[in-house]
Amino acid sequence: MKSNKKKSFLVLNSLPIIGLSTILVSAACSEKVKNYQDKEYLNRLKSRIDEIERMNLFDNLLETNETDVSKIELNRKFTNKGNVDKFKSALEHAKSVNSDADAKSELEKLETSLIDFKTSIKIGTKTVVLPSIKPSLPTVTDWKNFQEGVNGIKFNRFGNLANIFELNSSKTVRETLGLLKDTTKDKDTISNIKVLSYDEYEGKITISAKITSNGIEIGTNEIEMSGFKSFDLPNGQNSSSLKLKLGKLIKEKKKVEQIKDQEIESYIEKFEVLGKKNGVMDIKKLTNEFENHFTSKTFTLTGTKKDELNFKGEFEYKKLDKGSTEVQTIKTKIEFNKVKIDNPSYSxxxxxxxxxxxxxxxxxxxxxxxxxxxxxxxxxxxxxxxxxxxxxxxxxxxxxxxxxxxxxxxxxxxxxxxxxxxxxxxxxxxxxxxxxxxxxxxxxxxLGFQKIDKEYLSKKLLLSVAIEGNGGNKLKEFIKSEYNAKKYSLDAEWIKSKIGNNQHTFVRKESQGNNESLKFHKNAYFNLLGNGKDINTLLKNTSINFEGEHKPKKQFEIEALVVNFKKIEINEQPVGNKVSFKIIYEVTVSSSTRNKIDISYEAISNGFFNVN
Structure with missing residues (x-):
């Protein structure tokens, strides 16, 4: 009970405190509003000063007595020092104002000073001509002292030699040796060239050469090159395939037995045998591409049916070992006997x-x-x-x-x-x-057949309001009714609501048993003319021909011909007792399974109805 009494006492005594607080807060707020109103212009002045300082008007501003904009560099802001000092002084004076009574007039003075200062700022127009920069001497980075591949040739260093001497993997060692001579090309000089070693069989060359680039001596270096065009040699006397050029025999209407021994080489297509480097090499390719390496070669047809071949040849190549001055000539005898021809005859x-x-x-x-x-x-x-x-x-x-x-x-x-x-x-x-x-x-x-495009079709096809039957007249009555209701533009939905559809397939390919043919589908409201004739009369089997049967080359095959009725626009003003209208429609011709002819285009046809 004692506790409860205390709680009641606290609640009762809180009421006057709340009321007093409310009065105090209300009074405080009233005082703040009054104070703010008393300092309205002073607050506005201080706010404006803050805004001006955030403008950064003095940043990158040139203070000068020069007034000619053409003498100040392009886009540079400048003004007289006196103008700067005058505005800074006005700004500082505005900051010193403390009374609301003075703030109003000071604010007006500050705005006037700001306008005058901004007006005094001008923009320079002088174009600055930069001093010419002398080009630095080219570097010698084209000469890389590390392994690289260029044009199919592998270099241990300085692959740019391939560009200097136009080296590539289609050249033989023998051809390349003839190119490696002291030379100057553009900024590079290659001198003191010495051949240290080479091997025609392996397609390798090693040289030493002095390289100078842009007047800078890179030094005398040993350069190894590999990957030149080389050859393989037979490994034993086992052949794998010997084929003749049947086309040449057929063209000349010759049988194998009619070929003379001195002619047989030109009739060989390929003569494959086991090689030392690779699994298979071609003797025919060897005799063609390295003919100057053969000191002798003979082809002889043998066998009772002349369906076997004997080949004998002596092949030589050269090599120079490193550290030696003597060039070695390596001679190899190549011999194959009774090699069976795979295709000695033709069918x-x-x-x-x-x-x-x-x-x-x-x-x-x-x-x-x-x-x-x-x-x-x-x-x-x-x-x-x-x-x-x-x-x-x-x-x-x-x-x-x-x-x-x-x-x-x-x-x-x-x-x-x-x-x-x-x-x-x-x-x-x-x-x-x-x-x-x-x-x-x-x-x-x-190539070169005549093309069919929308220009061609648009000149041949024409849509018109149907003349036969009541459909055409009925459509005109529908249009006339809208005209009388002052509706002059009728969209596709309107057309659909009146004639049942806003699209019609006039021509479509159809099957009858095993045969296919184009079929014409009449529309009660519209006619489709081809070159001025009913489209139905121009169909033949799966093709259409605007020129008639006497010009069969002018027929073309289609899958279907469809017209989409998009809009009808009525002329608001009659001519006499007639009102004209436009039918705007889209024609689509689609491809058949054998002929591509996808064409769509928009067209306009005209019609009219009588007002009375």
Whole structure:
């Protein structure tokens, strides 16, 4: 009970304290507001002084008596020293004001001084011409004293020699030695060249040379080079493959047994044997590329069917060991006997493979320049010789009366860019109706056909309001009704609401059994004309031809022709009793599986209705 009484006492006595506090706070706030109001202009003055100091007006400001801006460097701010002192004095005086009564007039004076000071500041326009800097002498960093590879050649140092002497891995040691002579090129001088060692078999050279660059002597250095064109030599007498150039034999209509021994080398395609460096080397390549290393060589056909080859040759190369002055000549005898020829004869298929390898597009381009590429697709359905219309081959009459023909011919066209890609094989049928087909498949793209683009189509296709039936008149009544309601722009949704759709496929490829053909789909409200004729009359099988059947090269294959009705715009002002309107639509022609012709463009057609 005692505790409770104390608690009650505290609560009761807190009430007058709260009331007193409220009075004190209210009085304090009132005093602060009064004090602030009493110092309004003084506070504004101090705030303005702080703002001016944050402007950093004196930073990078040149104090000078010069007044001509052309004599002060470009973009440099400057003013008279007197102007600076005057404004600084005004600023300091403003800081010294303590009474609100003086602050108002001082604030006005400070603003006037600030305007005068800013107005006095000018910007220099003089262009500073920097003194010319003499170029420093080039460094000798092109000459790197460490291992590097240049043009396929590996250097232990100073790979820039490859650029000085135009060295590369396609040159032999023998050719390179003829290039290594004292020379000066641009800023570099190479002198006192000495060949210390070389090995034609390994493709290596070591020299010493004095190098001077930009007048700076780098010194006389020993330079090792490797990676020059070299050769391999046979390891024993085991051959792996000997093939003849069948194309050459076929072109000349020769059999192997008709070749003379002195001619046989030119008929060898490859003569592979085991090598010392690598697993396989080619004797034919060795005789071609290092012919001057052979002191003698003979090829001889042997065997009862002349289907074997004997080869004998003596090959030599040179090397110089380091520390020696004597160049060694290394001689090697190369001999192979009764090497079996892998292809001593050729078949009709080999002949066809050779002939198809000579394919080229005919120079006579009348069948190309005057036609759309896809106009030949229909012809390819019934005839399998489109390739021979555009492509010619050497020795097409090789088989005499039995003319070559194409087999497995596939035609793909692109009317957008005027090209035709033909994939085919060649075939021959003998008198016993036995057909031989080439193993090789050829693909050639023929260029230069006429292109089909939106400019061409826009000149040929025209949309109009249907004349036959009631659809056209009904559409005009719909448009007239909107005109009377002062609605002059009718969008795609409006068109859809009135005629059931804002898109119509006029032409589409359809299948009937195994056959495909383009089908026309009439629209009750619109007609589509092609070159002034009903589009329906211009369709033939899978193609459309604006020029008519008498110009078959002008037909082209499509998948579909679709029109999107986008907008109708009505002319607000009638002409007489007629009101004209525009039909804005988009035409899309899509590609078939065999012909690329993706084209979309926007077009406008005109129509009218009678007001009365």
């Amino acid at each position: 009709d298929q080999d002949v066809l493979d050779y002939i198809i390898s000579t394919a080229k597009i005919k120079k006579d381009t009348n069948d190309i320049n005057d036609a759309f590429a896809s106009s030949y697709l229909e012809k390819s359905n019934s005839l399998n010789n489109i390739a021979l219309t555009f492509i010619e081959h050497e020795n097409e009459n090789y088989f005499g009366e039995n003319r070559i023909q194409t087999e497995n011919e596939k035609i793909e066209t692109n009317d957008n860019d005027g090209t035709m890609t033909i994939t085919y094989q060649l075939a021959i049928e003998d008198n016993n109706n036995q057909k031989t087909v080439s193993n090789e498949v050829k693909q050639i793209t023929v």
